[in-house]
Amino acid sequence: MKIKRIYTLAIMSLMILGCGLLTSCGSKSVLEGKWEAVDNEGETFVFNSDGTYMYSCPIGNDASGTYKVSESEVQLTSDASGLGADLNKVSGLHEFKIDGDILQFDSFGLASTKYKKIK
Numbered sequence: 001m002k003i004k005r006i007y008t009l010a011i012m013s014l015m016i017l018g019c020g021l022l023t024s025c026g027s028k029s030v031l032e033g034k035w036e037a038v039d040n041e042g043e044t045f046v047f048n049s050d051g052t053y054m055y056s057c058p059i060g061n062d063a064s065g066t067y068k069v070s071e072s073e074v075q076l077t078s079d080a081s082g083l084g085a086d087l088n089k090v091s092g093l094h095e096f097k098i099d100g101d102i103l104q105f106d107s108f109g110l111a112s113t114k115y116k117k118i119k
Contacts, residue, residue, distance in 0.1 A: 029069050031096075035103050035115035043112055045103075055090045063090050072096060 029047060037043035042058035047067060053076060055063040065078040078091035095106040101117040 029067075030098060031067065031069055031074060031103070033117055034119035036118050037112035038102070038114040038116055040112045044118075045115060065091060 028049065029051075031045075031047040032049055033047060035045045035047070040058070042056070044054075044056045046054045046056075048054075051066050051068065053065060053067045063078050065076060067077070068075045073093055073095050075093050076091045090108055094108070097104050103115040103117065105113045105115075107113060
C-alpha cells in the first residue's frame with residue numbers, strides 16, 4: 001500500500017513538473033510583434049520570439065540585436081559597431097508600459113518613445 005502511494009505521488013509530481021515546463025517554454029514576450037512609431041511614420045520595432053529585435057528608421061539609423069524583458073523593463077543589446085552604430089541610441093535598459101495596443105518607452109536618444117502594435 002505504501003509503495004502504491006509513493007508511486008502515485010511520483011507520477012503526480014512528474015505531471016506537474018511537465019506542465020510547468022511546457023507553459024514556460026511556450027511563453028510569449030509582451031513585446032513580441034511589430035510596432036510602428038505614433039509620431040514618426042516608417043519608424044518601427046520588431047520584437048521576435050527568439051529574443052532578437054530590429055529597429056528601423058526612415059533616415060537609415062537602423063539597429064538590431066537581442067532583447068530581454070523583465071517586468072516593466074527591457075534590456076536592448078545592439079549588434080552594431082563602428083562609426084554610426086546605433087545613432088538613435090535604442091540599446092540599453094529602458095522602462096516601458098503597454099496600454100492596449102500602445103507601447104510607451106521611458107526615453108531613447110533620438111528614437112520615438114510611443115509605438116502602436118501593427119502585427
